Amino acid sequence: MSIISPPRDSFDHRDPLTSSLSASYAGVVAFIAVANEGSFSRAADRLGVGRSAVSRSVQKLEQQLDTRLFLRTTRSTTITGEGELFYENCRPGVERILQALEEMRDLREGPPQGQLKISAPHGFGRKVVAPLLAEFRVHFPAVALELLLEERAVDLATDRVDVAFRDGRLEDSQVIAKQLIPMRMHVCASPDYARRHGLPESVDDLAAHACINQRLTNGRLQYWDFKIDGYARSITPHADIVVNDPSLAMGAVLDGQGLSQLAAYQVCDALRAGTLVECLAHLVPDDRGHYLCYLSRQQLPKRIRVFIDFMTTRIRALDLDCSTIELNARRQSAAIPMLAAEAGVAA
Incomplete structure (x- = not known):
């Protein structure tokens, strides 16, 4: 008995998954690379193959889809609307495959890369x-x-x-x-400001002080957050100075221009060095x-x-939450009213 092999086109018709994957995968990978890099040449460098190989793979994919995926000129490569839709549908699957390959390569080849x-x-x-x-x-x-x-x-x-x-x-x-x-968010001032103006003993006292606030990327002013009697309270104090960068706010405080609420990682070194003093330490929120x-x-x-x-x-290991200096900061805050009184300022 002889075995008659089916014609090749018959096999492809009966096994569309195999034929589709073998014909399309290289094209999809090339297409994703070109879409990411914006250039056939850079995509070729990324994939480690020749530019002509990338171009042929994308052309075959376009022929298979009967769709133009890129608009090519001698100066630029632009993805089409159909290409963008195809990209969004293909990218997650391709990235998972590439991630799997990369993880296996990491396991085989040793050090992270x-x-x-x-x-x-x-x-x-x-x-x-x-x-x-x-x-x-x-x-x-x-x-x-x-x-x-x-x-x-x-x-x-x-x-x-x-x-x-x-x-x-x-x-x-x-x-x-x-x-x-x-x-941890700390309200701080320079020792010079504290001697000249005293420090607030309650959140309501902030209204009598020069405050420095930050403008967030969404356009609003930063809330100052506190925890009072176990409840969260947020205020936006009137600000004499508004900046859009925390380092600028820190600089203005160090210059003695007012009070600001700053993250612990910014002020820890200054509190340790004594170039800043903290107030309202007992109201620091703990939910961030x-x-x-x-x-x-x-x-x-x-x-x-x-x-x-x-x-x-x-x-x-950096101790950026100021936990080791919290008690000292409170002692400094308690000493400021006396310093202010000695200077003739009502705290």
């Missing part, structure tokens, strides 16, 4: 995150780092951010949020934190895992 994109607020990013990156690179030189400072809460998936540092109270249930340290956020994935690339572990260990 690849690109790591990080987002952080301006103040925390400059003061805390950025100084630690050099040490991280010493331990993991094969990991390339990109740090973006911005106040908005980035969408980790859409903005392609691997790890985001966030401050305050988190409500995003789509990410894993690991609290690094509590975020500094968080390290990443997408809810069961398996993270090794470069993300080691970064999370490194930052968690280093930041917690």
